[in-house]
Every structure is written in C-alpha cells, then in structure tokens.
Amino acid sequence: MAGIRDVEVVVFDVLGTLVDEPGGLRRGIRDAVPGLGEESVGELLALWQRHVEVEQERIAQGRRGYVSTEVIDGEAARRVADHAGLADPAVVARLATAGSRLSPWGDAVDGLERLGRRFPVLGLSNAGRAALLRLNAHAGLRWHQVLSSEAVQAYKPAPEVYRYAIDTAGCPPERVLMVAAHAWDLRGAQASGMRTAYVRRPAGDPPTTGDAFDGRFEGLDDLVTALTAG
Structure with missing residues (x-):
C-alpha cells in the first residue's frame, strides 16, 4: 500500500466506519x-x-x-x-x-489512538455538531479535530464537505487520506482529489469492481499497520 504512506493527514468517516x-x-x-x-x-x-x-x-x-x-x-x-x-x-x-449513543467498533478507539501518535487525525461526519459532540463522548473517540458537515450546510458526498476537510488539513488533497466503510463516501473524496482507503464493516457499502481506491482493509488494525510500518 505504498500509495497511502506519503499522506500527511488522515480523515475518518464516523457513522458506520468507527461506530455501529x-x-x-x-x-x-x-x-x-x-x-x-x-x-x-x-x-x-x-x-x-x-x-x-x-x-x-x-x-x-x-x-x-x-x-x-x-x-x-x-x-x-x-x-x-x-x-x-x-x-x-x-x-x-x-x-x-x-x-x-452509538457503540464503537472493537478496533476503533485503539486504532485512532495508535494512528494519532503518527498523524494528525480528523473526523468528518454528516452528524450535526451537537450530536457529534455527544457521540464522541459516548463512544470514547479521540481526535485532533472533528468536523461536522453542518459547518458547510451540506451532506456528504457534496464536494464542499470534502473541501472543508482538505482546507482544515492544510495540505494538498493528494496528501490527505479519507477512510470510510462506504464506497459512495470514498468516491466523493476521490473526486475532490483525496487519497482513499476502504475499511470493511458489517453494514458498510463495499466497493464495486469499478472502484480504484488507494487501499482496502479488513479492519482498522490493518490500516494502521499499513500507515505506520517502516
């Protein structure tokens, strides 16, 4: 997965990707x-x-x-x-x-903590700001920053939501990795120039044969290992 190792910032979808x-x-x-x-x-x-x-x-x-x-x-x-x-x-x-009041997937809390030692980690969610605040506290998710699409008055996969994340990251889009369990979300990020990584979840939206994401992983542990190896 050499294509994702040169990223500077990692952005995570929240609903479905980190919480059930x-x-x-x-x-x-x-x-x-x-x-x-x-x-x-x-x-x-x-x-x-x-x-x-x-x-x-x-x-x-x-x-x-x-x-x-x-x-x-x-x-x-x-x-x-x-x-x-x-x-x-x-x-x-x-x-x-x-x-x-959604529960985190079993690898979510530890995976974010491990990744956060090496990269700035952002959350990017369609959840409203107030709901996202309470969800993060309930699930024990810890970020460097969490972004709600409410700030741009739109919902993913609208381009302005991904641009909001890219602008917050403060680096070129090709240096920002979007991680999600939903192929539709990754397609939106990809259209905005971001790198993309799919993480499989039981209720996610899996890639089709036509999707060419930069990485595909069975879980968050595999993603973290790929990003931090070497």
Whole structure:
C-alpha cells in the first residue's frame, strides 16, 4: 500500500466506519418499543434509514433547505413512533437522540489512538455538531479535530464537505487520506482529489469492481499497520 504512506493527514468517516450506527439505532428502537421481534425492529430501522436518505437527498437536490441531523433524526423518530403506535413524548424524544449513543467498533478507539501518535487525525461526519459532540463522548473517540458537515450546510458526498476537510488539513488533497466503510463516501473524496482507503464493516457499502481506491482493509488494525510500518 505504498500509495497511502506519503499522506500527511488522515480523515475518518464516523457513522458506520468507527461506530455501529445500525446496531445503535436498533437498540434505541428496542428500548423505545419493548417486546418487538427482530423482524419488526428491522422494519422500523429501514423506515428510519429511508427517511434520512430521502431527506438528505432532497437537501442535496435543493428541494429542501439544509437542516441538521438532529432535525432529520427527530422526524425519523416520529415516523417510527407513529408506525409502532408509540405516543409517550419523552420516549419519542429519547429515541430521536439514539444516534448520539452509538457503540464503537472493537478496533476503533485503539486504532485512532495508535494512528494519532503518527498523524494528525480528523473526523468528518454528516452528524450535526451537537450530536457529534455527544457521540464522541459516548463512544470514547479521540481526535485532533472533528468536523461536522453542518459547518458547510451540506451532506456528504457534496464536494464542499470534502473541501472543508482538505482546507482544515492544510495540505494538498493528494496528501490527505479519507477512510470510510462506504464506497459512495470514498468516491466523493476521490473526486475532490483525496487519497482513499476502504475499511470493511458489517453494514458498510463495499466497493464495486469499478472502484480504484488507494487501499482496502479488513479492519482498522490493518490500516494502521499499513500507515505506520517502516
């Protein structure tokens, strides 16, 4: 993986790459509606995820003004509550914040710490600033700096989000490595001139045969070893 060893700054996607977003949302749904079977939980999770996807796409297309993930997650939680017959406002409000209580993948905390001894490490997330603050604290993620796309009023894979990370890194885009479990995210980074590394996760978006990323890894440990070897 010689192509990634000359990078100066490493940027990580957060949701799905470092924390288990689907698992955390499933847990939030189970807590809100006890006794549901796994199939029903899966249906409600799909309803939540579809709402987020549709609304972020509407924003990208200019059919809705920018709103943060806190707003969109609140809408998704109300959709889930309506579908499940959940009427307690306090329970719905807690469900809306499930995205700030996601668990890290087993290699995430240690991997960030190891990598941070050698490189400036940034987080780059579509999560809103307030949600990201609480998520980092809950999951124990430690960065040199974490960036929310809320700062540029857009969602990845909009080019301005990656430019925000590149400008923060303070070096040419080809010296900045974007790490994600989502091929769509890496394609956006690649289009902005960044180096790219895919890390496999159970709920990620794997590369296709047409993707030519600079590195592909089974886990964060393998990535860290590749970047720090020699």
